[in-house]
Amino acid sequence: AQSVAQPEDQVNVAEGNPLTVKCTYSVSGNPYLFWYVQYPNRGLQFLLKYITGDNLVKGSYGFEAEFNKSQTSFHLKKPSALVSDSALYFCAVRDGYGNNRLAFGKGNQVVVIP
Amino acid sequence: SQTIHQWPATLVQPVGSPLSLECTVEGTSNPNLYWYRQAAGRGLQLLFYSIGIDQISSEVPQNLSASRPQDRQFILSSKKLLLSDSGFYLCAWSVTGGAGPYGYTFGSGTRLTVV
Secondary structure, eight states: OOEEEOOOSEEEEETTSOEEEOOEEEOSSSOEEEEEEEOTTSOEEEEEEESSSOSEEEOGGGOEEEEETTTTEEEEEESSOOGGGOEEEEEEEEOSSSOOSOEEOOOEEEEEEO | OOEEEEEOSEEEEOTTOOEEEEEEEESOSSOEEEEEEESTTOOEEEEEEEEETTEEEESSOSSEEEEEEETTEEEEEESSOOGGGOEEEEEEEEOTTSSOTTOOEEOOOEEEEEO
């Protein structure tokens, strides 16, 4: 079965500094990978996805993520963090065949310090 | 375009009272539907998922149940709430067949507090 690991509970970053949220995955076949963001008392919002093609994908709010097949990683990045980026971030994966449900990571709390 | 509605946004219920949370999807047919619970603002726990009317799978045994009386309606229920049922409940949908290239779309959530 597919699985996702988000090793850090919380990521603290100063405003204006680069932001990275780590995600590694385990699947059978080629993965579909997703990042979602959740603000307090709100549902999860889609940020970006990797299905196929370029390893670097760009998404909403200036976020991007790099698919690395050899390292089975899909880290989320933003070159310059904003205070408004403070939120909970979830990585999710489904495998290329078989189980077609998403497996979510535990989530990473990002705190951007002014 | 597709939209998902979830209500109520907040709910405070006494222990032992019944529960009914509703989720509806518009603009699509035969979606897969999901109920998640999120405790303390962290990880998502899948409670139920449905691939069609009256076709529901339970992921976690507990005093909650789900029903899908119509194609785009998904209801989470309980006959008697426990304190441990408190949490943030999220409904989500995906295209027929599961999480295709578009992943899941989530509702805005219901904050349930059992007192």
